[in-house]
Amino acid sequence: ESLPCVVFRTLYKAKRYEEALPYLEDALSSKKYCNTILCNMAINCLGKTKRWDEAVVVFERMSTDLAHAPDGMTHSVIINALALSGRWEEAIALFDSMVKSSDPTLRENSPAMTSSLNSAINACDISGRWQDALELLRRADRDGVKADMISFSTTMNALVRAGKCDGALAVFREMISRKLEPGLVACNFVLTNCSKHKKGEVALEFLEVMRKAKLKITSVSYNAVITALYREEKPEKVLATFREMQLYRLCPD
RNA sequence: AUCUCCUC
Secondary structure, eight states: OOHHHHHHHHHHHTTOHHHHHHHHHHHHTOTTTOOHHHHHHHHHHHHHTTOHHHHHHHHHHHTTTSOOOOOHHHHHHHHHHHHHTTOHHHHHHHHHHHHTOSOHHHHTOHHHHHHHHHHHHHHHHHTTOHHHHHHHHHTTTTTTOOOOHHHHHHHHHHHHHTTOHHHHHHHHHHHHHTTOOOOHHHHHHHHHHHHHTTOHHHHHHHHHHHHHTTOOOOHHHHHHHHHHHHHTTOHHHHHHHHHHHHHSOOOOO
16 A cells, blocks of 8 residues: 555545645555545545645646546545635636537536536635525536535525625525425524514525425524514514514424 | 535
């Protein structure tokens, strides 16, 4: 076995990215044990430690001296590194290059395409580009990419962060109609942001949709909605929702 | 064997 590869993988899997860095170069230069997956781990390790330019360098080296063709997952991790460094335009461009790729093994790798879409949407969220996030989600079908629960949740995050709570509600309704159940935490994040932006009525509608879809509702959810209504100065609805909460069987937190 | 959102 190649020890640098073993040590690098071990530290990587333990998410000890900083400690894994010193072994990265030796692991990559192992002729026998370096493969595409190890390169993907290396790129992600550099991304996790905010070494974005170095991550891009390894990505480019894969096609040259490392001689391991980048696969769908490689694209996904590099798009994520671009996302975290605020390079949303490059992230979207790389995602588009996958969609338009003449290589069917890339386009037909559905999990990697979805993950890349999600990283691209996340890039938009991080950079405050909610319009672009929404556009990526809207054209996913046309692009032949399957949008999943994370695609919808991330788009909602981008929208509510920008105060576009009614837009997020529309995404939420579509998500429910597609039978993609958002997690409790994702719902609560949306509701918390509704209260930050004083969108009480919208928060109330979210709660209604959640109830109809039989999603879990906790005290965090009700707290956020009531706070939102209070900040929007809807005293009657504050009281009505508070009374409703006392009658409703809340899920434990 | 590798990736992506989320309550402060």
